[in-house]
Amino acid sequence: MIESFADLAPILPELILLAFIILVMLTDLYVDERRRGILHGISIVGLVLTGVACIRGFEAGQSTEILGGLMVRDSIGDLLKVFILMITAIVLTYAKHSLRTHKLFVGEFYLLVLFAVLGMFLLVSSTNFIMLYLGLELLALSGYALVALDRDSPIASEAAMKYFVVGAIASGLLLYGMSILYGISGSLQIDEIATAVAYGQSKAVLAFALTFVIVGLAFKFGAVPFHMWIPDVYHGAPTASTVFIATAPKIAAIGMAYRLLPGALPSLSADWTEILALLALLSLLLGNFAAIAQTNLKRMLAYSTISHVGFLFLALLGGTADGYAAATFYALTYALMTAGAFGVIIALSRQGFAADQIDDYKGLNQRHPWLAFIMLLLMASLAGIPPLVGFFSKLLVLQNAVLAGYLWLAVVAAVCAVIGAFYYLRVIKVMYFDAPTREIEYSAPGDLKFVLGLNGLAQIALGLGWGPLVALCLLAWR
Amino acid sequence: MVEQILFYVISTVLLASALGVISVKNSVHAALLLVLTFFTAAQLWILLRAEFLGIALILVYVGAVMVLFLFVVMMLDVNTEHLKQGFARYLPAGLLVAAVMAAQMIAVLGARNFGTDKFAGPAELPAGYSNTEELAQLLFTEYLIAVEVAALVLTVAVIAAVALTLRKRTGVRTQDIAAQIAVKRSDRVRLVKMPSEGSKVDS
Incomplete structure (x- = not known):
């Protein structure tokens, strides 16, 4: 319950973000088309200020219930929020160029992205099923609209329709699982459900509710067999929307998994560990094998996402704090790598040329060696080649799987990573060893070039100095 | 006793109309059956002493959403033949999945786990208690x-x-009132000086 303004202080980040959303909305009404770039500036300032508010309240291991227990302000939520904001700021920089070249530069894009960020904020810090669900819907609804933003494109509309239908079914299943849990515990509070579930409940009913909750979760992550929407959405949506949907929500999904599984159902950890292991196995196998057959870079990245979700699930096995810290680190590095890969696609795309076929990258090294080098770093990092950061995040995740008693799964994952290296290395081979067949234009604006360069170099920098970041993740999950 | 009879009657109507929604050919009939489904669901809620929810369901869904839905169904002439393509092909797989799911749900959600011994019915409420x-x-x-x-x-x-x-x-072509008001005489009328033609005739 809110009794004074002091009660609102812990949700200061959300309030700042909301204020900036409204500011963007009102500014969009009054600026004309040529000066719409100002919306980009306002959004970035909003993200930065929200991040400052998150960091100011950060205190390792603290956890304060706020708003009468609907939400919690803890270091876990703060860390995930800061990561979400960082990724979103990078994504917006890439998206601006893509929106401009495809004549989609509208204020609604920024509004929808910021609303989605707000949804993710609620998702990672809810301790009540109603708030969690509302956060999820805020994120999902913005996502559907972002995919459909290019309304004259038939494949974008098709992707949005599939995304919407699948997402609505997933929300329904999740809600059904939640309603069963409410039925047997009589509460919507996550901690109260955890205590109610631990005592004298029929195992069958709990497993039943758990199944629905996990299915809803797996849909949002895009784990096999609930992955069908990912390739179509990545391929069909405007690249600016894809790069957002592919990155930040994965970080938020970790927060959601944490609140739902170890948060609400700790006594069932043996059951959900088994289910997650199975989902991880299927995602690793299907993701990596299907990616080999792709000729479209966006679709390849979509299947690569599915295989990375498999790795991410390895870190969630057992539900330990160290495992979730590894998952956070993995999700952040995955988001950085994937955002960078889409950033390269955006940097090379022009009006009427999407630059999304792998063949479009033939001989990129001879034309633009710097860009080819960045792509090399990103692809090698996605493949998990040391000393790039992708290797260390995979290492931490595999370590957690072994600790959770899933040695066989860790072995399968390592084999899958080797198989996966094939399709990432193919992109590098095409760039460096094939002769260019056409002129490749690279006329991206300066801020994109700068951020893209940083993004690529971060793969080495974080790969060599991954200690502080991992320590930060561990600190937050303590 | 009366409550039990009411429950079974209402539930039967609810299930029958819900089945009708997905099986009848005419989409207007389907929409009307959905109205009946909502209506009986609201009755069930009122039986559970959740009268506000029951009334809200009727006001919002039956009164607003379904009326809008009926308009849409009548205005858009949806070609259902096209939508029914492949129905026979997918039917066996669909039936199998539905049967397995239904069996599992019945096994879990039956009286063994959710019987009245586990969950007591709604308590008698004091007079003047308002759900709303x-x-x-x-x-x-x-x-x-x-x-x-x-x-x-x-x-x-x-x-x-x-x-x-x-x-x-x-x-x-639309009116821009501000532009119309701001217009000056000089924008519309141009005064041109011309030599008068009368003098030519004279000379």
């Missing part, structure tokens, strides 16, 4: 933030609807 008041109390105190967030979700829906449907057409 209790709900309002919760919504505007404990769940105030949740209500606000629900408002944000609706805002997103509005923004998405505008972004996806608003089209600015060029070349549309």
